[in-house]
Amino acid sequence: MPVKKNTKKKSDIKSAKKVIPIKRASKTVKESSSSKKLSVKFRREMQKILNDMRKNLLEDINNTMKTESNHLKFDVGDFYDNASSDRERELSLSLSQRDRQKLNQIEDALKRLEAKTYGQCLMCKDLISEDRLKVMPFTVYCVACLEEEEASNSN
Template sequence: MSTQEVPMNNSPFSSEEINHFEELLKEERKESKHKINEFKERLKELEDKLDNTNSSAAHHQGNIGSSEEEREKYYSLISKEEEKLEEIEEALLRMENGDYGICTSTGKPIKKERLKVKPHAKYSIEAVRAANTT
């Protein structure tokens, strides 16, 4: 997206800053997709191993319990990474709409320092703190 295409109607950031955050978001999106694929591959390997009935030792109660726990871990990791990917896509959409960097709860600007750490943040730290105290 060129600098001229980025609407700046509500965002507290300059075109340069928006471009910087857009690159961060795109890199995070790429990493999240890679992680999801990696977790799915590991999960498939684990499930293939569980389906293997060649060894009775592989089906010992303790092994089955450990494998089930590991399987649940991968499902959880995939779910969390998919949630993050969705938040990244939402942040890119807010960027297109000119609302990037605006807290979706309070309507106030999100501090640049917070977005540097979590460029897909949709809440200001103040909104997060307020939500945690209620």
């Protein structure tokens, strides 16, 4: 049986060695920003800001409670004085309720910092911008999701 010689030409071999690079799709804006993490320096800065906010808020709540307790001790007067005093107390209690809600939001943000999920939008899981976090350190939504949430709540 006759032995076949290799009939391939050098040009065929060269063309076989060429590898055509495959172009990969570029990341979308969401993908690239969600893979980005907040810097350690920024996280520490936000932790300090949140702790300061928490401390100030606790002092405000404590002062409100002291004021209310003093009003209850010395609450003497006629009907109109009592009505005015009741209105002031209601206003003070509603403000302290808002303070408590804000305190819960701050404490939740501190927990997210510990869990390393701080700055991640709860809806889309995208990274919330540092500028937004500086303005509202305890926010849980990026601007786009907040607008979407507000639009759905208004309907």
